[in-house]
Amino acid sequence: xxxxxxxxxxxxxxxxxxxxxxxxxxxxxxxxxxxxxxxxxxxxxxxxxxxxxxxxxxxxxxxxxxxxxxxxxxxxxxxxxxxxxxxxxxxxxxxxxxxxxxxxxxxxxxxxxxxxxxxxxxxxxxxxxxxxxxxxxxxxxxxxxxxxxxxxxxxxxxxxxxxxxxxxxxxxxxxxxxxxxxxxxxxxxxxxxxxxxxxxxxxxxxxxxxxxxxxxxxxxxxxxxxxxxxxxxxxxxxxxxxxxxxxxxxxxxxxxxxxxxxxxxxxxxxxxxxxxxxxxxxxxxxxxxxxxxxxxxxxxxxxxxxxxxxxxxxxxxxxxxxxxxxxxxxxxxxxxxxxxxxxxxxxxxxxxxxxxxxxxxxxxxxxxxxxxxxxxxxxxxxxxxxxxxxxxxxxxxxxxxxxxxxxxxxxxxxxxxxxxxxxxxxxxxxxxxxxxxxxxxxxxxxxxxxxxxxxxxxxxxxxxxxxxxxxxxxxxxxxxxxxxxxxxxxxxxxxxxxxxxxxxxxxxxxxxxxxxxxxxxxxxxxxxxxxxxxxxxxxxxxxxxxxxxxxxxxxxxxxxxx
Amino acid sequence: xxxxxxxxxxxxxxxxxxxxxxxxxxxxxxxxxxxxxxxxxxxxxxxxxxxxxxxxxxxxxxxxxxxxxxxxxxxxxxxxxxxxxxxxxxxxxxxxxxxxxxxxxxxxxxxxxxxxxxxxxxxxxxxxxxxxxxxxxxxxxxxxxxxxxxxxxxxxxxxxxxxxxxxxxxxxxxxxxxxxxxxxxxxxxxxxxxxxxxxxxxx
Numbered sequence: 001x002x003x004x005x006x007x008x009x010x011x012x013x014x015x016x017x018x019x020x021x022x023x024x025x026x027x028x029x030x031x032x033x034x035x036x037x038x039x040x041x042x043x044x045x046x047x048x049x050x051x052x053x054x055x056x057x058x059x060x061x062x063x064x065x066x067x068x069x070x071x072x073x074x075x076x077x078x079x080x081x082x083x084x085x086x087x088x089x090x091x092x093x094x095x096x097x098x099x100x101x102x103x104x105x106x107x108x109x110x111x112x113x114x115x116x117x118x119x120x121x122x123x124x125x126x127x128x129x130x131x132x133x134x135x136x137x138x139x140x141x142x143x144x145x146x147x148x149x150x151x152x153x154x155x156x157x158x159x160x161x162x163x164x165x166x167x168x169x170x171x172x173x174x175x176x177x178x179x180x181x182x183x184x185x186x187x188x189x190x191x192x193x194x195x196x197x198x199x200x201x202x203x204x205x206x207x208x209x210x211x212x213x214x215x216x217x218x219x220x221x222x223x224x225x226x227x228x229x230x231x232x233x234x235x236x237x238x239x240x241x242x243x244x245x246x247x248x249x250x251x252x253x254x255x256x257x258x259x260x261x262x263x264x265x266x267x268x269x270x271x272x273x274x275x276x277x278x279x280x281x282x283x284x285x286x287x288x289x290x291x292x293x294x295x296x297x298x299x300x301x302x303x304x305x306x307x308x309x310x311x312x313x314x315x316x317x318x319x320x321x322x323x324x325x326x327x328x329x330x331x332x333x334x335x336x337x338x339x340x341x342x343x344x345x346x347x348x349x350x351x352x353x354x355x356x357x358x359x360x361x362x363x364x365x366x367x368x369x370x371x372x373x374x375x376x377x378x379x380x381x382x383x384x385x386x387x388x389x390x391x392x393x394x395x396x397x398x399x400x401x402x403x404x405x406x407x408x409x410x411x412x413x414x415x416x417x418x419x420x421x422x423x424x425x426x427x428x429x430x431x432x433x434x435x436x437x438x439x440x441x442x443x444x445x446x447x448x449x450x451x452x453x454x455x456x457x458x459x460x461x462x463x464x465x466x467x468x469x470x471x472x473x474x475x476x477x478x479x480x481x482x483x484x485x486x487x488x489x490x491x492x493x494x495x496x497x498x499x500x501x502x503x504x505x506x507x508x509x510x511x512x513x514x515x516x517x518x519x520x521x522x523x524x525x526x527x528x529x530x531x532x533x534x535x536x537x538x539x540x541x542x543x544x545x546x547x548x549x550x551x552x553x554x555x556x557x558x559x560x561x562x
Numbered sequence: 563x564x565x566x567x568x569x570x571x572x573x574x575x576x577x578x579x580x581x582x583x584x585x586x587x588x589x590x591x592x593x594x595x596x597x598x599x600x601x602x603x604x605x606x607x608x609x610x611x612x613x614x615x616x617x618x619x620x621x622x623x624x625x626x627x628x629x630x631x632x633x634x635x636x637x638x639x640x641x642x643x644x645x646x647x648x649x650x651x652x653x654x655x656x657x658x659x660x661x662x663x664x665x666x667x668x669x670x671x672x673x674x675x676x677x678x679x680x681x682x683x684x685x686x687x688x689x690x691x692x693x694x695x696x697x698x699x700x701x702x703x704x705x706x707x708x709x710x711x712x713x714x715x716x717x718x719x720x721x722x723x724x725x726x727x728x729x730x731x732x733x734x735x736x737x738x739x740x741x742x743x744x745x746x747x748x749x750x751x752x753x754x755x756x757x758x759x760x761x762x763x764x765x
Contacts, residue, residue: 120652123650123652124691124693124730125693125730125732125733127693127694127695127730129648129649129650130649130650130651131649162757162760165753165756166753169749169750169752169753170749170750170753172745172746172749173745173746173747173749173750176741176742176743176745176746176749177742177746179734179738179742180734180738180739180742182732182734252690252691252731252733253690253691253733254690254691254730254731254732254733255733255734255735255738257733258733258734258738259738262741262745265745266745269745269748269749272749272753273752276756341651341652344661466649467649467651
């Protein structure tokens with residue numbers, strides 16, 4: 001009886017906001033005060049007052065509640081990052097940040113790829129040639145190359161909330177102006193500027209890496225990225241539907257597509273407002289306020305930049321990401337027209353098929369992130385690298401097959417399978433990225449993300465511009481290129497964890513050595529490195545289970561020399 | 563019972579022979595027996611949704627009698643000239659008529675009777691979804707199985723002479739222009755509004 005009551009008390013009072021480590025409690029309920037307290041009052045009426053409080057005190061002590069007041073709805077680690085991922089919760093700040101980031105990223109994808117499904121109409125209205133269309137497709141993904149790198153740095157300096165909302169609101173005009181485009185030049189320009197909004201990917205990944213801890217960061221990144229990328233598929237369904245609706249109301253074809261563009265533009269604007277009003281940069285608060293109160297140190301751009309670009313792993317991941325995400329973007333741009341022209345389908349049928357490729361993102365990219373986390377539990381970072389290489393290479397194989405099949409049914413099936421593998425590879429990549437650098441996390445995320453777009457630009461430039469290769473041949477060659485450009489993953493090596501073919505360094509190297517090597521001794525004296533120290537401690541899981549049980553962490557104190 | 567089954571098999575086998583007949587007509591196999599004229603003069607520019615074309619078609623009277631015995635329907639179409647097909651694979655000319663994309667806009671479909679050989683004509687307003695391009699008019703004659711058997715066109719074999727142009731509607735409206743600009747300005751201004759608000763809260 002006492003046990004039940006004390007458990008009930010702990011559920012209601014302590015349960016809601018606490019820093020309880022994983023596994024010690026069975027149930028977490030969302031904040032709900034009134035019914036809970038009345039239940040406690042009724043239940044505790046028969047127990048003497050002093051006894052009641054001693055039970056509560058004991059429970060709180062047992063669960064490790066020191067003097068700090070409990071703050072969060074989810075269990076957190078020492079950096080206040082959530083250690084679990086609750087998909088259907090909107091609890092501030094972690095899950096709310098998740099939902100805001102994926103929805104705003106989704107909106108940007110919808111806008112960027114709103115033109116391809118309507119191209120059969122737009123190309124007649126604006127008198128476009130195949131070269132014009134190819135150039136516009138390249139332009140749509142090239143803007144984000146540098147925007148993503150810049151976004152990474154902006155996140156490091158201003159925080160993901162302001163950085164992403166600014167970008168989204170500044171690119172919304174490009175989407176509005178698509179409605180009034182009247183030539184191939186204006187079409188190219190609006191697609192180019194709209195494409196900048198894809199840089200919100202970096203802020204999404206940065207935000208998730210700031211809100212979620214190592215055991216779930218792959219999953220969080222994967223789901224946020226995947227559900228955002230979903231926009232590229234959803235738009236292939238949404239735009240023809242909106243177009244058909246407006247056509248039914250009575251507009252002419254050449255007016256209907258223009259009106260249709262207001263939908264993605266408005267969606268984008270509203271999502272940016274939501275991010276600004278409801279979002280928070282870090283679990284503890286927003287950058288500006290934390291910087292003012294001294295809780296968050298301000299870092300210099302040049303240092304962030306230096307440590308980012310001198311890390312070779314960032315460059316390798318940028319290249320390989322170009323051949324999973326870049327390929328996904330290319331497919332978003334070409335596949336609707338491919339099916340429409342090759343198999344003589346109706347506009348909305350081609351749109352539906354094209355959508356199924358992007359819609360696979362709803363599970364495939366999160367699955368990649370979860371696979372990364374699951375493999376890391378057993379094999380650590382080495383497992384993450386192997387999984388990434390295998391999945392991405394298989395994506396390349398299916399791409400080659402897609403270019404070779406000639407029937408509609410087989411094409412659709414192979415395309416979906418290929419999309420699943422390629423998108424899972426994207427999720428797996430961002431299971432590795434958070435560990436490459438702590439100081440320049442934003443920049444590394446930006447470089448990788450930018451590399452994705454470079455891959456899209458290169459692929460479209462080489463294989464899908466003008467009429468040199470038929471689309472089928474282009475797709476086959478793209479598959480071959482995927483396989484070759486995935487090989488560099490074998491070269492990634494972390495001294496504390498190892499690489500694909502080598503184990504960890506024979507010299508005793510710890511996570512602290514790796515992450516603190518980014519700070520000079522003067523900076524360490526000022527205490528600027530403390531966030532990296534906490535992260536290093538939390539990242540020890542990347543050794544894998546075998547390592548953990550066999551070896552104990554040898555030298556815990558950070559090395560004093562760089 | 564046995565005869566019924568035999569009949570079924572026979573009809574199935576026969577229908578298999580019929581199937582390849584559909585969708586295999588080549589343009590090069592058609593004879594140019596129709597005479598088609600259109601009102602636009604060479605290089606005239608017509609406005610979509612506004613201007614009219616008068617199309618006249620009929621059998622070439624110099625041909626022997628009986629040439630048109632199988633014609634049942636005449637379909638008149640607006641077709642892209644070669645110059646408008648350059649670098650636009652979705653308007654490509656292919657010999658297999660099922661896959662040919664040269665003539666994408668329907669003008670008229672009229673029944674034809676060989677007994678009544680007078681020329682037919684039609685006034686057609688250029689529709690508002692016709693894109694800006696250079697065109698000619700072509701008429702196909704179809705038989706009772708809805709297969710192409712003959713054609714006629716206003717231009718020569720290489721589609722280079724007697725072409726006319728259509729200027730499409732832009733699809734834009736003043737209201738739309740104003741809305742686009744207003745919403746864009748609002749997005750940017752609201753961003754700065756938020757910044758200002760943030761700064762105010764922190765200080």
